Amino acid sequence: MEFYVEHETLYARGNDWPSGKRAALQMAIQKWETIVTFHTEHPDTFLWRIGEETCALCHIYLNRDGMRCRGCPVAGVAGVSHCSNTPFERYLEDEDFLGHAEEELAFLKKVLEEL
Numbered sequence: 001m002e003f004y005v006e007h008e009t010l011y012a013r014g015n016d017w018p019s020g021k022r023a024a025l026q027m028a029i030q031k032w033e034t035i036v037t038f039h040t041e042h043p044d045t046f047l048w049r050i051g052e053e054t055c056a057l058c059h060i061y062l063n064r065d066g067m068r069c070r071g072c073p074v075a076g077v078a079g080v081s082h083c084s085n086t087p088f089e090r091y092l093e094d095e096d097f098l099g100h101a102e103e104e105l106a107f108l109k110k111v112l113e114e115l
Contacts, residue, residue: 001013001027002014008047017060025057025073032104036101039098046095050088051088057074073112073114077110090103
């Protein structure tokens, strides 16, 4: 899977979403590395489609067994579903896009270390 930005929108090229927890988390990290790179060059530009459409973890866990985010390692650490209580949520709420993207990347790396 390759992540790229075009017209202030994040896209995932390919259809090879991982099926395992560790691989999905590694892909989520790859995605947020792309977002951080974009915001390094464009710190004041909001980026579209950074949520479930381009999240490997959401592809596995968003509606698993009829339960939102059941088994997702991010939900396990945050204690709630939909990436609430994470830097991702703060990214959506204010304009420090680069800062919150860097925080989300660090957060995901920490979750991966704890697996």
